[in-house]
Structure formats: C-alpha cells, structure tokens
Amino acid sequence: MSDPVRTARRAARAELRRAELVSAAYLLVMTRGFRTIGVDDIAAAAGVSHGTFYNYFDNKRDILDAVIDHCFDHIRERLLGPEADADPVSMEAFCARYARVIDRGYDLVASEPGLVNFLLLEASSIDDGVIERCLHNARLYGVQAVQQVSRGIKQGFLDPHLDVDIAGEVLLSVLVSALFSALRAGEDGLTQERVRLQLITFLSSALSAEP
Amino acid sequence: MSDPVRTARRAARAELRRAELVSAAYLLVMTRGFRTIGVDDIAAAAGVSHGTFYNYFDNKRDILDAVIDHCFDHIRERLLGPEADADPVSMEAFCARYARVIDRGYDLVASEPGLVNFLLLEASSIDDGVIERCLHNARLYGVQAVQQVSRGIKQGFLDPHLDVDIAGEVLLSVLVSALFSALRAGEDGLTQERVRLQLITFLSSALSAEP
Amino acid sequence: MSDPVRTARRAARAELRRAELVSAAYLLVMTRGFRTIGVDDIAAAAGVSHGTFYNYFDNKRDILDAVIDHCFDHIRERLLGPEADADPVSMEAFCARYARVIDRGYDLVASEPGLVNFLLLEASSIDDGVIERCLHNARLYGVQAVQQVSRGIKQGFLDPHLDVDIAGEVLLSVLVSALFSALRAGEDGLTQERVRLQLITFLSSALSAEP
Amino acid sequence: MSDPVRTARRAARAELRRAELVSAAYLLVMTRGFRTIGVDDIAAAAGVSHGTFYNYFDNKRDILDAVIDHCFDHIRERLLGPEADADPVSMEAFCARYARVIDRGYDLVASEPGLVNFLLLEASSIDDGVIERCLHNARLYGVQAVQQVSRGIKQGFLDPHLDVDIAGEVLLSVLVSALFSALRAGEDGLTQERVRLQLITFLSSALSAEP
DNA sequence: AATGAATGAGTCTTCATTCAT
DNA sequence: AATGAATGAAGACTCATTCAT
Secondary structure (H helix, E strand, C coil), X not given: CCCHHHHHHHHHHHHXXXXXXXXXXXXXXXXXXXXXXXXXXXXXXXXXXXXXXXXXXXXXXXXXXXXXXXXXXXXXXXXXXXXXXXXXXXXXXXXXXXHHHHHHHHHHHHHCHHHHHHHHHHHHXXXXXXXXXXXXXXXXXXXXXXXXXXXXXXXXXXXXXXXXXXXXXXXXXXXXXHHHHHHCCCHHHCCHHHHHXXXXXXHHHHHECCC | CCCHHHHHHHHHHHHHHHHHHHHHHHHHHHHHCCCCCCHHHHHHHCCCCHHHHHHHCCCHHHHHHHHHHHHHXXXXXXXXXXXXXXXXCCHHHHHHHHHHHHHHHHHHHHHCXXXXXXXXXXXXXXXXXXXXXXXXXXXXXXXXXHHHHHHHHHHCCECCCCCHHHHHHHHHHHXXXXXXXXXXXXXXXXXXXXXXXXXXXXXXXXXXXXX | CCCHHHHHHHHHHHHHHHHHHHHHHHHHHHHHCCCCCCXXXXXXXXXXXXXXXXXXXXXXXXXXXXXXXXXXXHHHHHHHHHHCCCCCCCHHHHHHHHHHHHHHHHHHHHHCHHHHHHHXXXXXXXXXXXXXXXXXXXXXXXXXXHHHXXXXXXXXXXXXXCCHHHHHHHHHHHHHHHHHHHHCCCHHHCCHHHHHHHHHHHHHHHHECCC | CCCHHHHHHHHHHHHHHHHHHHHHXXXXXXXXXXXXXXXXXXXXXXXXXXXXXXXXXXXXXXXXXXXHHHHHHHHHHHHHXXXXXXXXXXXXXXXXXXXXXXXXXXXXXXHCHHHHHXXXXXXXXXXXXXXXXXXXXXXXXXXXXXHHHHHHHHHCCEXXXXXXXXXXXXXXXXXXXXXXXXXXXXXXXXXXHHHHHHHHHHXXXXXXXXX
C-alpha cells in the first residue's frame, strides 16, 4: 500500500512546488506589494492554477511568512556578501567592513527597490504576525551585531564602556539609516559618498576605543 | 441670493463636519489601518451616513492626505511639546532637550501605538502619493533639524566641522531609532532609560564641539 | 393678505423658472441623454440649486414630458418651416414640398443630431409614458398628414383609391426614413440627393393620381 | 497536465453556461430593458450567482453584444421563416413573400413585443458600440435586400431603372414601417390587413417592372 | 494532486430625494 | 422660494475560498 520510494519522490515534488510558489510570490510581492496581488497572480506566476495554491497554503496570508523568510535570506546574502563570517580586528577593518555594507545597501536598493520597500514599509502593515516575524528575523541580525560589538571590545578596538546591546542597536540603526538614505536616492543632495563618510565617522566617534 | 451670514455659518459647519470625518478616520486608521477600514466605518464613526462622506471627499483615498497631515500635526505637538520654539544654548540644554523628546516619543508610542505604526509602516505601502506626502512632512522636520544644528554650531556647542545636512539627518534618525525602540517596548531588555542614555551619549559624542 | 398683483408676478416668475429648467434640461438631454444627466446637472445649467428643481417638478422623470413637448415644437418649426400652413395644389408642388421637408430633415440632423437621436432612440427606452407622449405628438403629425392626403385627393392630384390612413402613414414613414438616412449620413454611399430623388419618386409613384 | 476529453467537456459546459446567461439576459432585456436590470438579475435568472456572471463576461456592458446578436438571429428566424433561401421569380411571388414577412412581423411583435421595442428603441441609446453592432447586423439584411432587388431585376419582374441601393433601403423601411405599425397594434384603426395590402401595393407600384 | 467553475461577502461609488434653515 | 447638507437604496465589481471532477 505504501511505496516508500514513491512517497519520497512525491514529498520532494511537493517541496519543489511549494518553493516555486514562494519564489513566484516573492517576485510579485517585491514588484507589486502583497495587498495588490491576488492568489491568482501568484499561482499563475508559478504556472499552476489557483486551486493548486490551496494545496500548499491554507490561505493567502499563509504564504507571507515564507516570503518574509525568503526576503531576509536574500538580504543577508546581499549585504554581508562573501565575508559573511570574517571578523574585523581593528577599527579600520571594522569601519571598512561597514563602509562596504553601506555600499552594498545602496546596491541592493538600486537593484531591488521593492525588497527594502516591502520590509520597511508594507510588510508590517499587514498584520501583527508579520511584524513579529520581521522582528524575529531582525533580532537575529541584532544578536550578530551585539556579538560583533562584543568581539570588537575583546579585540580592543571598541570602547569597553559601551552598552553592547545599545551599541548593537546603533549598528543596526546605522544600517537602516543607510537604507533609508539609499531609498531617497539623491534627494536633499545627499550622495552615497557623503552618507557613507558621515555614517562611518559617526560610528567611529561613537564606538571607537580611542577618544 | 446669497446671505453672507448664512453662507459663513454653513462654511463653518462644513469645515467642522470635514474635521469630524478626518478625526474619525484618523482614529480608525490608527487602530485598524487604512486598508482594513471602509468608507462606511469612517462615516459611521463620524455619526453620518456614507453618502455624506462623499460630500466632503471625492473618494476613500482622498481623506488619507488629510489624515496624514493630522498625524504629523499631532506628532509635532506631542514630541516637541510646549517648548516647540525655544532654543538650547549649550550642549547640556541640547541633550536635555533631546532626552525629553525621546521620553515624549516613548509616551507617544505608549499612548498611541497605532500612530507611529501607521506612519512608519503602513502609510507608505498605500501609494506613491502617500509616500510623497509623508516625505514632505518629514522634510519639514528635516529642515528644522538642520536649522537646529546650524544654530548649535553658531552657539558654539556643536562641532563646526559637521556636515549640517548629515547631522540633521542623524538627529532625525536618532529620533526614529528611539521610536522604533519604543515600539519594541521592553523587548531585548532595552529599557527607556538605557535607550535615552545611550542615544544622548551617542548624539553628544557625535555632534559635540568638545573632543 | 392676498395681493393679486404680487401673486400674479410670482406666478409669472415661477413660470419663467420652470421654462428655464425645461430649456436647460432640453439642451442637456440633447447633448448627453436623459439617463446620463442628473438633477444636479439640470439645476446647475439653469443656474439654480437642485433643491429648487424639486419646487417645480416632482421628480426627475417629471420634467421629461415637458422636454418631449419642447422637442416636437422644435421639430415642427424646423421641418415645416415658414410654409407650415400652405397647401400644395399639384403633384409637383406636393413633391417639391416634401423634397424641401426632406432637405430640412437633413439640415436638422446636421445641426442638432442629438434631437433626432433622442426621440428616435433614447426617449422610448425610458418608460411607457414617454412612448405614449411621443406617439401622441406623432399622431398629431399623422392627423396632419392624413388631412394633407385628403386635400390632395380633393384637389385631384392624389390617387382617389388611396386608403388615406395608410397613405398618411406612408408620408410619415418616408419622413422617418429620410431622418434615418440622414442619421447614417454618407454611410452606404447614399447621398442626400439620391435619397431625396428616390423617396420623392417613390411618393409620386405610390400616391399620384396619374398611372 | 491536459486531459483533452475533460478539457472539451469543460469547454462545452462553459459554452452552455454562457448561452444560459445570454438567454437569461435576453429575456430580461426584452421585458425590462437593459438599463433597468442588474447583473444580479441576469445571474439569478440564469440560476447562478453574480460572481459567476463575471467568469463569463468582463462587465455588464459586455453581455450586451451577445444579446444583440441573439436578437438578430432570432428575428432572422422569425421573419424569414423556413423559406429563408428561396427566391421569388415573379412579382406575385415577390409580393406574396413580403406579405408573409409582414404577417410574420405582426406575429413577432405580438408574441415578443419587447424584442422590436428593444432594437428599435432602447438599444441604440446605450452607447455607440451598440449602435454600431446593430447597424452591422442591419447592414447584413440590407445587403440581402439589395441582392433580392438585383435578382428581381435580373428575373425581369422588377423595374430595371431602379437604384438598387435605394430600393433595398425601401424594402427594409417597408419592413420597419410594418413593425412600427404592428407595435401600435390597432391604434388609429389600422388593421393588419389594411397595412399589408397597402404596403404591398406600395411595393408593387414602386418597384414593379410593369407600369 | 491539479483544476477551474462557482460562490458571496465585502467595498466603493452614484444619485434621486428629503428637509431644516 | 431657494438652498445644500444629509440620506440610503441601488448597483457594479473584486477576490479569497470551496469543492466536484
């Protein structure tokens, strides 16, 4: 009655379908926003009928969690880049790293404006679960940022009197600030160079161990 | 044909009705979000029929601009408080002022969480006109922040080498950061006191004229 | 308590207002159709508020009767022209007269396409009362046409064996046919000249006393 | 992926549903007019929900084209009857045929007054597309009428000097005239017999080859 | 597992009509 | 008599969801 091989194959196909749907939804949400797309659009983009959609998700809202996780995975890749796990050992390296992150933020906004827009703006307006899931993902970054600060203090190039939680927060908010600036592009005459320079100077003066 | 007294009285009543509708819409948007409320809800909350709504606004979207302006007016009142026009003359006064602003931000979020939520999160996902109107309002704050920095430099307590545009930006982003923190309330163990202290320290070390 | 002079003046003003409303409605109906205009439009075109409209007519439908009568008055003037009461005494004069009527039909359609369109097409779709009122007006024409035929027979230039009712009908339908042709303008390559010539030949061969 | 049998069956059912909707719409339009019925009415009459309506037509207006075509199909059947393609070879046969057509016109009006009413009166007041579609259908009749006249001339029983276009037009207008008379039923003392007799006499004297 | 026809709650919008001033 | 604010019935359309095949 139960053929384990066939069962496994089916499970794999199902997983694939699901991923295709999430991927299609991701693209659509990025380009048009969650509220303005329909289940039909998602299914059509994935090449199935909307009926099939309901074999993989309970309802429209249900796919959003998967889309959000997809977003954060994508951002992690794009912002941290290949050096994801390397560890700066001096204030210069630390600043250089964040300068690169800021630049990558600009690149990200330039190449996928919908992504940041969605997370910063639309996502949270949908329901509390979305906010929660975003915060959950953001907290993961926060933890990393805090660890980064801790290591920086250990390495000796960050001010040992810092409140590491707040400092991690600051790291994140500098990033968010960069993304906001990137979103507004050249408005207000703020070039990428000026923003990068000032934010790094900012970081440096606020966190550096040296007075 | 035209009785000026009656005309004036009518105009006043119309203005009042409009304000009532905006006020009702404001409350509903704050509590439930724009997308999830209907024209009927707004009208009912204002104690009129939905038909009346259309005597004052062309369509549902149309009232949103008024609601947004209402939001920013409200924030201005709540955050700047009575001292709206006073001018700090020392770094201490400057920091004290922003400490108060941060505290008021916490109060604001506590008493009206929907407000910040709406502006920070939902508003911009509605359409480009909304983004534009928010940015317009935000730019007004930006201008004030830049003026503040300029005056601080003239007064001698802010670092004369600052890029005033970026510094203004920083002032704003500290504020936004405080609001975000307030939104997350006690999550992550960040108390209001810690946030205030660190952000002010932050401001101080980044902007102060003294090394 | 009742001043007869003032009462009369009031009645005159009321009559004038009513006429202004009918006139405004007539113009609007001709250009935009009854269904697509609103009481507001009529009132505004007459320079009063829509509330005033209801002082002169019970409801929107109510003004239509007056508009229809206005239409037929207008057509009578335009089609029959100055010779409204003259009487042809020969087949030539008879034909010449109808040739002129046909030409005036073309002129009418050209200068006021909405009028014919309205009566031929829209009016009757509104309700049975409209049809009735149009038929009533049309019957007046029919009576005139029948009288015309009778007189033609008496004069000796129309076939005495004619059924005068049917012949009157035919006179009318030739006119209607001309108006339809005029409405379609040059479609089908039918010029005004060809239509006039053929319809008159038609009339002549069908009604003339000579074989 | 695609089961041809099932696909075909579905297409057939869809066609059926569509036809049911058109048929329901047809009946309603005939009895109550297009403007006064709602999508809900049509759907309900077809035994489906209004949502289903929108699976088959883009909007309310969209079904009208199908209804109009339905009308003309119906008229063709009813007026021309079984002899639709036969060809008269003498003036007697020609007249007899049109006498039958006139009688059938009376029958048609008697059994379905709304049909003629709709086409003659309401349809064209809806929008230009409707007029165009009616003219298109009418032109098909016109072409047939012209061909009929041409064949009559060839056969020798119609006057060779006739302008075939105009004569075709006349054939049609006689038909329309008959329908109008039928609509007015016995009003004015015009019986079906009198109308038939006179119109045929009319046709005969106007088109016949013999003087 | 996939399909897509059917559903109907929900929403916006229009406009004829009423009525207090 | 004139006004115009208020009303609410009516109607078109959307879309998430269900379910028989």
